[in-house]
Amino acid sequence: MQQLSYGDIKAAADRIVGRIRPVALSRVDPGAIRTAHPDPLDEGPQKPCEVWLALEHMQHTGSFKARGAQNFLAAHREAGTLPDAGVTIASGGNAGLACAWAAQQQGVRATVFLPETAPPVKVARLRKYNADVRLVGAEYAEALGACENFAGATGALASHAYDHPLIAAGAGTLLEEIRQQIPGLDTVVVAVGGGGLFAGVATAAQHHGVRVVAVEPENCRALNAALEAGEPVDVPVDSIAADSLGARRTSGMALHAAQQDRVHSVLVPDSDIIKARQALWDHRRIAVEHAAATGLAALLAEPRYDTRWNALPQPGDPFVPCRSYRPGNGERVAVILCGANTDLSSLTNQDELQ
Known part of the structure; x- marks a missing residue:
């Protein structure tokens, strides 16, 4: 299991400063x-x-998710591990919006998978961030499977809504800003x-x-x-x-x-x-x-x-x-x-x- 440290949060704060709105x-x-x-x-x-x-x-895209998405992509850019195929995620919610927005900010491609039942308003918002939206299946699990297959076939960087230390570290920067105020x-x-x-x-x-x-x-x-x-x-x-x-x-x-x-x-x-x-x-x-x-x-x-x-x-x-x-x-x-x-x-x- 990957662990999270306070050092990860401080590093995230340095990466995303100027890219997100202070709380x-x-x-x-x-x-x-x-x-x-x-x-x-x-x-x-x-x-x-x-x-x-x-x-x-x-916050940008209407949720804290923008912090983690920015940290995730910025860290991979620093490490030279951001592939030409861009980033992909299965989420029609806040995480998908944040991923698409951060990818647009970083100048990389975002491919977002949603079930075919996704509300048109979410699809429209994702496309507003220039995301390549793929509608697959009737349930989230089918969209997730398609996303995983896409990442394996193209080499796109797979993101996650919450279960990744870079995502969580970005979210943790919020507490640092609150304490300052x-x-x-x-x-x-x-x-x-x-x-x-x-x-x-x-x-x-x-x-x-x-x-x-x-x-x-x-x-x-x-x-x-x-x-x-x-x-x-x-x-x-x-x-x-x-x-x-x-x-x-x-x-x-x-x-x-x-x-x-x-x-x-x-x-x-x-x-x-x-x-x-x-x-x-x-x-x-x-x-x-x-x-x-x-x-x-x-x-x-x-x-x-x-x-x-x-x-x-x-x-x-x-x-x-x-x-x-x-x-x-x-x-x-x-x-x-x-x-x-x-x-x-x-x-x-x-x-x-x-």
Whole structure:
């Protein structure tokens, strides 16, 4: 299994500087996020938590994936391993868009495989980045098989949506930028799908002593299930956020990062994800995909625990998940909003976040 180091993230930051948009931060209104009950043994002054939204949905192509895609191609160009056949990927989602965009920036060919059922709007966006779009089969697995065959036959460089150290390292640069803008950052909250963003962010956070709250939909719990089993395992996928967080299996890199200290697993129901996404729109006019609202959902939800384990989370048992996260006294928290590729027609006016 390929591992990720903090040095990989620093190298990625040097490669992609000037090629990606530095993340912008927006502070949440005081009192909007409730803190945990104060420790009766803590005699110090009580302070409200400080929460910032990391607006990574404003990144090129509408998601953090642009960071990893740029790092992946730039590293191969540096090493002289970027073939004439260019790069190929099977993904009609954020990873495919980022790969096509980064290839255009690097002046190389991108061949993107999608199932024939892919929405025309995604196909059009990919072609806007000059990608060679190949529609194959009715399911993603068929498109992936065609992509692998294409790479083998042409020598094209095969990319991956999340399970590659260069991809994860690029994503990890986000934590470096957040820390530069929030001195004394205590906690970063990140939504988890396959684990590329989480692996990068958690590796950087471990280096700096920052707590990581890994949030997954309760019915897309690939990382949490891997922590429970001690190895990556296949899980069912059934969530409103499955289009971005619906990996059936997490990466080994993500599991390794999650097994380190100061990582907390949180599972949230779809109902809380929907409310958090709506709240961002109603009160800030921020339009994000459901995956991007998943982290915030953990902070807005009522404190509760998953009764399947009949126990509260204990140190050394990170797979026993909370169903919410409450910041402590004076805790400084950043919540990553990771993507904006969404259907705006699904947003209506409701009041959830004051």
